Structure formats: structure tokens, C-alpha cells
Amino acid sequence: MGLLIEGIWHDTWYDTKSSGGAFRRSAAQFRNWVTPDGAPGPTGKGGFAAASGRYHLYVSYACPWAHRTLIFREIKGLSAHIPVSAVHPDMLDQGWTFAPEPQGRTGDRLYGLNYAHQVYTRADPTYSGRVTVPILWDSERQTVVSNESSEIIRMFNSAFDGLTGNRDDFWPEALREAIEPVNARIYDTVNNGVYKCGFATTQEAYDAAIEPLFDTLDWLDSHLAQNRYLMGDRLTEADWRLFTTLIRFDPVYHLHFKCNRRRLVDYPNLWAYTRELYQWPGVAGTVHMDHIIRHYHYSHDSINPHRIIPVGPALDLLEPHRRDQRTVA
Template sequence: MKDLVDGVVRERPFEPETENGEFRREERTFRNWITADGSSGFPAEPGRYHLYVSLGCPWAHRTLIVRALKRLEAVISVAVVEPIIGPQGWAFGEASRGTADPLYGKQYLHEIYTMAQPSFTGIVTVPVLWDRRERTIVNNESSEIIRMFNSAFDAHGDARLDLYPRPLRHEIDALNAWIYDRVNNGVYQAGFASTQAAYDQAVDRLFAALDELERRLSDQPYLVGERPTEADWRLFPTLVRFDMAYHGLFKCNIRRLVDYPRLWEYTRRLYQVPGIAETVRFDHIKRLYYSLPTLNPNGIIPKGPDLENRLGQP
């Protein structure tokens, strides 16, 4: 599943890649780092970096969350692609669906990739952290982008908030790896499985993990104690999409999120943190997932569930 081969776009409908019936996720390509002191070659400077995201994509959603929590809105600008993945991949559009590319007026995200690397071969994905000065992609791996946002820009954002405190790092790292395998990527393993055996294994692992998270939250309000950390904000984008997309469309339907009292209340608490609800766009989430022809060939978008009101209730 390549969007670009030697810099040339391959027009095609979205089709997930599987191996032995199991969904396969490709590693990200650009893995540079922004540092406070600039020792990496990418110093943390206000106005230098730009974030390309999809409001439907849970991986891009993480970066918007940490950007909001760290109060970096005036430091790092954002452009939003349209929610539907077309034959040429992610596209820029009108304000009602996404935004225009404010930097270069490009029509497709793949044009940003070939600006950075003219002979790029691989998947054109979001998020993309772009360097205006060097006109290149710094990084397109969400887990690394949120780490940069958490600490590199402390001179320009909210340095009081640390989502990855040193005493908790070992526990956060272990939780992140487990949650990614079982939940964040687990829903995709279930939804895009192409054999019954692969689906059964993925969905059983997913719900065993959700059961374990429910038990964990019986003793504490957040995954690593009394305050939200990076681990919570990496889990939240999957949970907030669960009943709307993964439960039905991805056949993750043993239970709904609302059937887990503690996980549901936990998701509501995170949603009500100042600045977070503004990062959640249910219209984009629905349009992205229900436009996937592999899973929903007729493209019919459901009206429910009404999560926005339920999550926002005191």
C-alpha cells in the first residue's frame, strides 16, 4: 500500500494492507526531532513549524490534544485535510470540510511529501510536522510529535504541565506499548482483518484489554494515578471514536464503551478538560470512517450515536 513510488502518486481507492489476514501498519518515514537547544538541527522556534492533520484520524488527534494542553496554538500553526481519503490520498479543501494549504497552496498532501523528498516512496499520512524554514518534514510519527510538544517548546507554551514526568516514564512507556498493541491498533486489527481467525484473535485481545482498563480505573481516576499523563491522551482518541466508528463499522461489537461504567466516565472527564472538546470533530470522524469503501461500500453515514451531548454533560 504505497501512495507514492519514487515521487509519483498512485491513484487508487483506500485499501488496507494485510498479511496472513492480519492488518499491517507501515512504519513512519520522517523521524527527526525538534529540541529546545537546537542540537538536533531543528530548534524550537515560535512560528517556524506547521502541523498538517486530519480531524478524523486518531493519530493526528493526539497531536492536536497536546498542542492545546501545552498552549501552543500561537506557536505551531495547523492546516486540516478533508476527512475523505480520495484516489490521490489526503486533500486540502474548503473551510467546511478542511482548510486550504496556507503555506504553498497545494491541493494534495502528497505534494507536501514530495517537496520534502522528491523521490519519496511510501504512505502519505497524517500528522505531518513541517519546518517552514528548511521546507521539509521534520516528523510524521504522532507518538514522537507529542513528546516534542510536551517539552521542546516549554519556553513558549505552558511549562508547568508535564505529560511525561520522569518518575512515571517507565510505567507510561509500558502502558503505551500495551495500549497501542491491544487497543489503539487493536481496533484496526479487528476492523481490517481479512480472515475469521485474524478477526477473532484481534477482537478477543481488544476486549480483554478494555476489561483490564476498566479494572485499572476502579482504583484511580487516570491510568497512572491522580492526573492525566501522556498515556491517557494516547488512549482517549480511540475511546472517543469507539461507539461511533469501531463498535459497528469495525465489528468491535462485544460491548460498547458506554457499557463500561468507569471507562465511559473516564472518557467524559478527559473530554471535559478545557480545550479538549474543541479538538473532537464527530462530523469529520464519521465522514472519514464511513467513507472507507472496504468497510462501507455504499458510503452511508449513520446519524448516531449522539455522543457530543452525552460526553459534555456535567
């Protein structure tokens, strides 16, 4: 995971020395919004109106943050309107690359670029910062709309409804006040928490991250014993934001990131809930477990210097979840 400094690529890992061994994620820098009519969104500039074929989504199938956007693209009926380019699972000295790869690799379908960092410098030749996915690109204005996944999924949730006719709402106004603190806890202790465990370079930093992670997983399992979804009987963005970490937990985070107090399958309610979301129409096709397992174990040589790819656990994600047969709050 390198970065650009004044438009020049540097193969530089995260600096954990200055933070006592703790991993600190950089904030996204492109924060514009696609809206139905191009009016400005909550942040950034206006001028990004919803239109079929105008926007292009760059993703890694391995990345949980990018995975969120693929799920919303699918469940909101946007596949025919927003094309996708997927990077190679290996993230090495040039960061995310569009190098050839047998399964699932698309190359850069828009410009034929070699590296994701070239997308950033196409938008801003003097860009400084981390090169992350997802990237929502505007082909009309030749710039990045957003590289913040939590905001891209909200755009996908509603901005294109007039185009698709899909009115499914995963961020309902009546539940937003309740969703926000749940999102915040899950982001800090689970979504980002697994990274804080895995990328810690001191025992103290690891210890500070591992306890909140499993405290939250314990709480979630108890909550889901009484509730079908995080907001009761209504499936919302909070569930999809959690799902992309859960689906990676046993194959990757349990071993590779030392999140090994318990496995996901040891949590009866969380495991059944994960299977239900995986079995939601269209979602299974967004899960590329080959990319997930390959990326983490091959790309992080500071954690796995010999780049040995483990066989991984045998998980039956199609086992009936039976959550629809429960009485829930």
C-alpha cells in the same frame, strides 16, 4: 490510503493477502525531533530548534493519531506558535486532500497544495511510503520534521516550554518506566487493535484481534475503578493516547470496525473517564465528530461500499463525570 513510490502517487490499499488477512501498519519514516536548542533528539538529525511560527502541523480532524498532536498543541499552549492545516475528511483516490469542505476545512495554509502527498514530495521528491498524518513541517528547512505522532506529542510536551512558559509535564521522568508498558499494550490492542479488527480480511485475522481488544478494555475499566488516571492520580500522555481511540469507539469502531462485543458506554469507569478527558480545558474543541463519522464511513469503500453515513449514537459527553469526587489510588 495510497502510497508514493519514488515520488509517484499510487492508489493502492494495504496488502493483507501476504499477511493472512491481517492489517499491518507501516512505520513512520521521518523521525527527527524539535528540541529547545536544535540539538539532535533520540532519532534523526539535529538542527530543529524550537521557535514560534517556524513549524506547521498538517492533520486530519478524523484521524486519532493526528488528534493526539492537536490535543498537545492545545493543552501546552502552542496554538499561537504552531499553525495548523486540516485536510478534507474524505480520503479517496488521491489520499488526504485539501479540497473545499464546508466545515473545518482549512486548505493548505502554507503552500496552497492540493494533496497531502505533495507535502511529502516537497520534502523528498523521491519519497517512497505511505502518506499519513500528522505531518510536522519545518518551514525554515523546507522538510518534514516528523510524521510519528507519539514522538510529536513528546516534542510538544517539553521542547517549547521556554517559549510558552507552560511547564505542564505529561511525560514525567519519574513515571516513564511505568508509562511505557501501558502505552505498548494500549497501542497494540486498542489504538491499533481497532484497525486490526476493522481492516482484517479473514475471519482468523479478525478473531486474533478482537479478543485482545476487549481483554484490554476490560482491564482498563477495572483499573480505572481504583485509579483516576492510568498512572494513578497523575494525568499523563498515556491517557491522551488512549482518549483519541475511546472518543471514536461508539460512533465509529463499534459498528464500522466490528468492535461490537460491548460499547464504550457499557463500561462505567471508561465512559466516565472519557467524559472527564473530553471536558478538560481546550480538549472538546479538538474533537470534530462530523469529520470522524464522515471520514470512516465514506472513505473505506471496502468496508462500506455504498458509503451510507449512519446516524450514530446519541452521546452526552458533557454529562458530569464525577471522577474528581472519587477516592483514587
